[in-house]
Amino acid sequence: MTAKILIFSCNWDGWSCIDSAANEGLGYPASVNIIKLTCLSSLNSGFILKAFENGADGVMLLGCKNQQCQYGQFNESIEKEYNKAKDIIKMLGVKGDRIMLARMEPFDGRGFIEQLNGFLHEIKNLAVPAGAQKGTDKP
Amino acid sequence: MGKxxxxxxxxxxxxALQAxxxxxxxxxxVKLITDLPAFAFFDSSGVEPRLFWxxxxxxxxxxxxEFVYSTSSADISGAKGNFNIKTTQKLRYIDSxxxxxxxxxxxNCSTRLTKxxxxxxxxxxxxxxxxxxNKSVPSTMVIDKNEISPCRASCPLGINVQGFVSLLANNKVQEAYDLINGFAPLGGILGRLCKHPCESKCSRAKIDSAVSIRSLHRYAYDNVITPAGKGAVPAVPTSKSKIAIIGSGPAGLMxxxxxxxxGYDPTIFESHNVIGGMLATGIPRFRLxxxxxxxxxxxxxxxxxKIRTGITVGRDIDFAYLKERDYKAFFLAIGASRNNKLGIPGEELSGVIDCMSFLLTLNLTDDVFIGSNIVIIGDGNSAVDSARAAIRQNKGSVKIVSWTVPEELTASADEIEEALEEGVSIEYSAYPLEILENKNRVEGVRFCRTxxxxxxxxxxxxxxxxxxxxDFIIEADHVIVAIGQSADATQLNLDGLNIEKRSGTIRVNPLTLATNLPGVFAGGDCMRGPNNVVEAMADGLKAAESIDRYLSGSDLEQGRQIESRKIAEVDLNSVWAFPVKRAEMPYLDMESRKNTYEETTTGFSAEMVVEETQRCLSCALCSECLECVKVCKSNAIRHDDTVRHKDVxxxxxxxxxxxxxxxKEESLVTGKDGIYLIDPGPGQSGSDVNLKLMSAVMQTILDSDIDFLDKLSVGPFDGNDQAEAGYHPTHHHDHARSESRQGIFLCxxxxxxxxxxDFDRLLSFSSAKLNIAHISEIEQACTEEGAxxxxxxWKEAGLDxxxxxxxxxxxxxxxxxxCNDRRILSRKYLNRHIAGQGNADIEYVNIRELCAWAHSDNRESATDKARxxxxxxxxxxxxxxQKYERQPINPAALFIGDSGTSKIxxxxLEVLGCKVFQITQVPDSLEIGGHPGEYHIKLGFPDRNEVVKAGAIVVDATLKQSDLDKLGYTYTGRLFQRLISETGAGATGAKFNLxxxxxxxxRAGLFVNSHLTGNEKRDESAQGVALAAGILLYLRSNWITMRASAAQVNTALCRSCLTCIEQCPLIEMREGANGLLHSYLERYLCTRCGACASVCPTGAIYLCGQDNSTIGATLKSFLCPAEI
Structure with a gap:
């Protein structure tokens, strides 16, 4: 079974990578789901934890490179929320690095797929899936 | 209101785009005239991709x-205020x-090109x-075409050869067959007997050898999946005149x-009892x-x-008889079946036979006595056919005697090769002198060398x-004379018909095939002399066209001057072709060949077709197989596109x-009144607008003396804009949202x-938690029709x-x-048709890029995901x-400060007709009230108070600190303060991205010209004009619209912890009605980054559509749909 990944993507550079990948005919497993936000800085660690609570095996945060933010955000807050979520996950005893923050150049479809595949591979190598207890693919 | x-x-x-x-x-x-077929981003452009898109x-x-794409030339005439530009567009063969x-x-395209x-x-x-x-916008396609491919151009029947070859390359046998049949039937015959002029013109020969086109033609016929439909054209109701066709050979049949x-009613008269002419009588069964x-x-x-066999026109019936029976036109296609004679002694002996009689007998009966030593005189295809037919029953020797050298034989090389393999021998350079006799029977032939x-x-x-x-003698007990046939049109007994005396052929106008007699046309071998099946068939088509014209009274010749179309030259360097051996037709093994009349060739296998079709170089690029036309639901494909012009x-x-x-313009030089050459140089990175460009465009407007802004004074602010009057900010509902009627549309x-x-699965969508009032599919959601x-x-189902x-x-x-043009259009059309001027209440889900394209390899997963x-x-x-709120903009500007740029x-702006207020000295107090769109600025002078109303406020960055302090009484004033103090001389590192x-x-009409000045020392007037341009842009946008998802503060939840203020310079604390402090921000200014929301510990600030419950619910339905 492929790992269940939830991607939080910003509307700008992050989304442009996802869109470019599709337009270049680059696919990814259907167990990868995407939620689009205006900017990653609107995401708090609660959402990341909520994803794990609902059975995600990994959460990917897809955003722009520093200083490239459409809104002029310096991305401090996202780093903070990202680290906070990582610490909490660790505290809860979940093994492995299951949160990934990927900062992309705009329209880099191939780069997105590479990052995602690397992440999928890492998650797959972890013995116990975080989401093994909860959630199933079958409706 | 002016135009x-x-x-x-x-x-x-x-x-150009920004201008x-x-x-x-x-x-x-604006008409934007570009040479590009669409816009696409290239790294080499030096532009930031995000800015570009x-x-x-x-x-x-x-x-x-309005965009005028693919323009190759622009011809300018007229003068300022009245230019006419004649433009020419390159062909794209798609209606964009x-x-x-x-x-x-x-x-579905069957042609692959290297490019x-x-x-x-x-x-x-x-x-x-x-x-x-590369992504391109607009999303339309283009078709690459060259001139006509040489194979197609050389086909007498005009068959789209490259088209069917490319279809076969994609294993589309039925489609290939149908394509061929649209041009000419009898594919099974042509695929075996055509002399294939296409192959002799094939460009592939420049690399190795021609593509085996004829064999591919045959493959299409032999392997078509529905044999019942072969060649069948549904019976056409006959409503037009009766036509008599004399002869049932290829010309007559076609x-x-x-x-x-x-729609005519043709009847064929055939003198033999079999139909097909030479196909039946002259082609041996092992070939057809x-x-x-x-x-x-x-x-x-x-x-x-209709067909009448066994009737010889000219002997059994005559033309007068046919005319009496209401035949309105005649096509003479009696072939050339008179055998040429040797004219030497002994030709009348028993044992001497002409090849046509020999082949006819063999074709119609299986049981013919053939001697043991046979000599065939002649070296054409009939001679070789006769020899091969003879050797199948002969116990002795079969020898072809030719009068010329091996290199100059008339018969086709492959046939000769087959004959030699089968055991036929050939004697070259021998000229017959006499057939020798023994007891009235043939004993041999005396030849001499040539x-x-x-x-x-x-x-x-x-x-x-x-x-x-x-002289020398070859022994023989049978002699077959095969030195060719000739036409004999005299047998028609048609009075006055113009016949070539020497050859016996009928004289015609080569363009129309009309004879000298009205309504009588002739074609095929009786007009040309002995020739190939393909030429005869082409004559048949040509005659049919002429007869149609003749009977409908139109000119026989007009428009038929076949201009030889330019032949496509293939660029051998670009096709990456390397020599590959041409597929050769497989034969039956020798044993089976010798003793039967079975067809000796077995046809290509599917594997051979794959390899052979790959050899085609696609000279014409697009093969016009028309597969694209079949799948295009928008009817956008125009294969017959001709040069387009557009007047601007x-x-x-x-x-x-x-x-x-x-x-093209004679005096296209800088300064020509009304034509401006602009090349502002590279844009400023990181800035949304190239200021040099804005300044240049603005200068153009000023220079042109054309009153661009005559609409300004009657904008929506005065309530005069009729077009905008129908705008209603939200969609109104009669009942609560929870009971609302929801629909789903699948594109x-x-x-x-x-x-x-799997749309069937999606269409049966149901959910316990959802009340779906309507669900249906639609072909295209991004077209006006679709909307x-x-x-x-929507209306029918009463959806909300x-x-x-x-x-x-x-x-x-x-x-x-x-985004792209189709996404933009789909929203535009749906808004127009569902909500009039406002925004339709629609949630868009991208199932194309995120499901169909991302998971194209897995139907089930893609469907699950879409669901x-x-x-x-x-x-x-x-x-x-979503709430869409907006305010009209008061087209007036207030300038605070005395800098040169501000003055300019x-x-x-004044010159352009804007109302302008200017305060060079800041008064005692300055309070900015009102709201974005129209600010009310209260100016407190020692002796009086004054209120100025303006849509835009411009503050000099160079204001004195004491003046700057005066702004601090209002929220808007503090926004200015914050920006100026961060950029001013004493600023210590910007806290925000300025x-x-x-x-x-x-975007809310508040301008500080500090960011215009920057560190560069530039021409003051250019800066001033650029500043004016930016302000004008805002004032002319007429409306300020709030972003639907702007952040909102639930004051009841705010604990005034000040965390959000750290995130956003637009937020400040304000005292509420209850005396408690809470966060405040002007929603018209909010950029919706959401940073405030993410740090808010109580959830008091949230982004519409991105709040906790929305994200939570979305997340849940993605990760554990079972619980929904």
Whole structure:
């Protein structure tokens, strides 16, 4: 079974990578789901934890490179929320690095797929899936 | 209200786009003339990709800009205020107004081309996106075409050879067969007997050898999946005149076929008892089997062509008889079956037979006595056929005797080779003198040797002449004379028919095939002399056309002058072809061949076809197989496109660098009144607007003396804008959202979505948690028609809101740079038809890029995913109700400060007709009230108070600190303060991204010209004009619209912890009615980054559509749909 990944993507550079990948005919497993936000800085660690609570095996945060933010955000807050979520996950005893923050150049479809595949591979190598207890693919 | 001014912008770079956008925004009607077929981003352009796409997409969606793409030349005439530009467009063979870019045509295209794009070699379909591998906007396709391919041009029947070869390359046998049949039937016969002029012209020969086109033609016929339909044309109701066709050979049959298709009533008269002419009597069965012949001819007759066999016209009946019976026109196609005689002693002996009689007998009966030593005199195909027929029953020797050398034989090389393999021997350079007799029977033939002379015969070979004294004898008990046939039109007994005396052929006008007698046409061998089946068939078609013209009274010749179309030259360097051996026709093994009359060739295998078709070089690029036309639901494909022209009218012309357009204008030099050459140089990175460009465009407007702004004073602010009056900010509902009626519309995208996603499963969508009032599919959601259909169903089902699953990603009023024209259009059309001027309450789900394309390899997963996404959207849609609020803009500007740039900007705006207030000295107090759109600025002078109302406020960054302090009484004033103090001399490191902050303020009409000054020392007047341009842009946008998803503060939850203030310079604390402090921000200014929301510990600040419950619900339906 492929790992269940939830991607939080910003509307700008992050989304442009996802869109470019599709337009270049680059696919990814259907167990990868995407939620689009205006900017990653609107995401708090609660959402990341909520994803794990609902059975995600990994959460990917897809955003722009520093200083490239459409809104002029310096991305401090996202780093903070990202680290906070990582610490909490660790505290809860979940093994492995299951949160990934990927900062992309705009329209880099191939780069997105590479990052995602690397992440999928890492998650797959972890013995116990975080989401093994909860959630199933079958409706 | 004056007519809006027309500006033509010629150019293809981002500057041209920005200028067009700028002109459009201040109220001009803009035509952008570009040489590009579409806009695409290239790294080499030096432009930031995000800036590039947001400019392109904003320009695309601006209703005041019309694009003239693919322009190769622009011819300017007229003068300022009244220019006319005649433009010429390069052909793209796609109607870009109709094409939705769904790529179905590309997927079904049968031609693969090699092309160099952006320095890389790529393989692509003949129909493709303008910049392969690169996103382009608009999303329409283009077709690559060259001139006509040589194979097609050389086919007498005009068969689209490259077309059927490319279809076979894709294993589309039925399609290939149908394509051929549209040009000419009898594929089984042509695929075996055609002399294939196409192959002799094939460009592949320049690399190795010609493609085996004839064998592929045969393959299409032999392997078509529905043999019942072979060649069948449904019987056509006959409503037109009776036509008599004399002769049932290929020429007669084709004429009958074509006339029947045209609604005539043709009858064929055939003197033999079999039909087919030479096909039946002269072609041995091992070359064309009886089954194939009968099936082919049977299908033709099944169309309703009448046939009378055993009737010789000219002997049994005459033309007067036919005319009496109401035959209105005649086609003479009696062939050339008179055997040429040797004219030597002994020709009348028993045992001497002509080849035609010999072949006829053998074809019709199986049981013929053949002697043991046979000599065939002659070296044409009939001679070889006779020899091969004879050797199948002969116990002795079969020898062909030719009068010339091996290199100059008339028969085709492959036939000779087959004959030699089968055991036929050939004697060269022998000239018959006498047939020797023994008891009235043949005993042998006396020959002498020949030598070649310099004289060339009609077929191009050297004429041999006998050499005296070289006599020799070949023993034989049978002699077959096969030295050719000739026509004999005299047997028709048609009075007055003009016949060539020497050859016996009928004289015709070669263009129309008309004889000297009215209504009588002739073609095939009786007109040409002995020739190939393909020429005869072509004559049949030509005659049918002439007869149709003759009987409908139109000119026989007009428009038929076959201009030889330019033949496509193939660039051998670009096709990456290396020599590959041509596929050769497989034969029956020798044993089976010798003793039967079975067809000796077995036809290509499927594997051979794959390899052989790959050898085609696609000379014409697009093969015109027309597969794209079949799948295009928008009818956007125009294979017969001709050069297009478009006339553009304009008051002024702005010309940017555009290499692809040749501009013709005698005095096109800088300064020509009304034509402006603009090349502002590279833009400023990181800035949304190239200020140099804005300044240049503004200068143009000022210089042109054309009153661009005559609409300004009657904008919506005065309530006079009728067009905008119907705008209603929200969609009104009669009942609570929880009981609202929700619909789901699924876009098939011409099959692009539905070929991967199982639409039947989606259509049976149901959910316990959701109340779906309507669900249906639609072919295309991004067309006006599609939107109309959705609107009708919407109304019928009484919907309040809906989910549209297509390729659009969101319902925001922004254009993010991943967007494209179809996504923009789908929203535009749906808004127009469902909500009038406002925004339709629709949630968009992108099932194309995120499901159909991302999971194209897995139908089930793609469908599951689509279902989950639709469900998630449907769940949150009712609460995600978007509010669109806006305010009219008061087109007046207040300038505070005394800098030179401000003065120039103020003057510029005044010249252009804006109301301008200027305060060079800040009064005692200055309070900014009102709201974005119209600020009320209270000025407190020692002796009086004054209120100024303006849409825009411009503050000099160079204000004295004491003056700056005076601004601190109001929220808006503090926004200015914050920005100026961060950029001022004493500023210590910016806390915020100032350019983003400044542009947020600009969007609400608040300008600080500090960011214009920067560190550069530039010309004050240029700066002033650029500042004016920015302000004008805002004032002319007429409305300030709040972003639907702007952050909102729930004051009841705010604990005034000040965390959000750290995140956003637009937020400040304010005292509420209850005396407690709470966060405040002007929602018209909010950029919706959401940073405030993410740090808010209580959830008091949230972004509409991105709040906790929405994200939570979406997340849940993605990850554990079972619980929904």
């Amino acid at each position: 809006s001014k027309r500006a033509a912008v010629i150019g293809s770079n981002i500057d 067009a956008l700028y002109l459009a925004k201040i109220g001009a009607q 947001s400019t392109v997409l904003n320009a695309i969606q601006d209703p005041s800009i 107004d109709l094409c939705t870019g769904c790529k179905r045509c590309e997927e 160099t794009s952006d320095g890389k070699n790529v393989i692509l379909s003949a129909v493709h996106k303008p910049f392969p591998g 004429a009958a076929w074509d006339l029947k298709r045209r 089997s009886r089954e194939i012949r009968e099936r082919e001819l049977g299908q033709l007759l099944a169309m309703g062509i 030598k070649l002379t310099d004289e060339l015969m009609r077929n191009g070979w050297h004429r041999p002449e006998p050499v005296e004294g070289t 009218e304009a008051d002024v012309i702005l010309k940017f660098p555009a290499d692809g357009i040749s501009v 098939r995208c011409n099959g692009e979505n539905s070929s991967v996603i 109309q259909v959705i609107a009708e169903r 809101h809906a989910v549209v699953a297509a390729c659009r990603c969101c319902n925001y009023d922004q254009v993010c740079y991943s 989950k996404m639709i469900e998630a959207s449907a769940l949150v849609a009712p609460s995600r109700h 900007a103020a003057m510029t 350019s983003k902050y400044a542009s947020a303020l600009n």
